[in-house]
Amino acid sequence: MSTTANHPAWVAFEHHRNIAAGLPAAVITAVQQRLAAEPNAMPVVLDAATSERIELDWRAPLEQLLTLLPAPAPQTAESENADEAPRGPGRPKLGVTAREVTLLPRHWEWLARQPGGASVALRKLVQSAMREGSTADARRRATDAAYRFMSIVGGDLPHYEEISRALFAGELARLRTLVGGWPADVSAHLLALTARIDAAPAGN
Template sequence: MSSDTPTTTLTVFFGFQRVAHGSKTEVLEQLSRRDDPGPYLVFDDQTGAQLDLDMRELPPELRYPEAEPHRDDAPRGVGRPKLGVVAREVTLLPRHWDWLGRQPGGASVALRKLVEDARRVNAERDTVRAAQEAAYRFMTAIAGNLPGFEEATRALFAGEEQRFATLIDPWPADVRAHLQKLAAAGWNHR
């Protein structure tokens, strides 16, 4: 894993109330102490994506007696996992492969340099887009039936921070706060 990869944190909602937040282990521990039966909506704080959480992944001392231990039988991937290098397929035209083959260090080095250059040049735009998409994923999963949802979505993607805040103001406090947190990076770059 690269040093620029942020640690994944999760936020959990029961209805419109935030009931847990933290690393996966912390969230599992917090949920194990709750009396309500759920269902819980679990979200990745970086992407806004809804996740499934397996309560069997609790540390052994916190597991329910009937829970089975989690086993990771996934086959080892190709690449250099200890360095964070992952092999994937790339489809290019023959002229692209020819050009890459002529570059110092070969195709892999040239592709890594091109990607790093593109990341640097597009960093601000990518940050705005990622924040908008994370907020949208969360909004769609939890607030799709709330009043003003469609207009709030339009304001989010138009970069209209004040209008967005006004439209989500009547929404439940925990939903509104989490949504503002997810969208914040998108406003800071306009």
């Protein structure tokens, strides 16, 4: 659900119908065209990834609305395995901070038997724990986004409570079955959001 230039994607629903999706400018234009055709329409605009509601005066000029949007976050490239890169002889390792670690003797003995010694083993253990935490966070964010979308757009649809329970229980196959009777646009977007839960790598 990302877009080029690191801009967020938006999605607009009117009742249970998806009327626009894509970059903010395209969604704003579609919403404004809808309001021009039907002044009493009540479109709901969401961040397509987080399902956070976007609240703007949609009748304001497009250029003015675009100035209210936050600037896209700069892209960064960090290598999780940078600490593991081989070094040439005598080359200093940058970014390493020496600190005291207190362990039991058996822990030190186990670390000393690991390839690369205690320091490398400790770094690998920390990186593994960080990855597992990131995985849990990614699944939680995806679950929250799916539930937020459901509550905003599908709260009046059949089996809402049962589908909510299936979502938080991680019973995604059951959820997919239950949303089969929902309007196509709502079920399609919800399933796209829940696919991100499946996509999160399982922790070790």
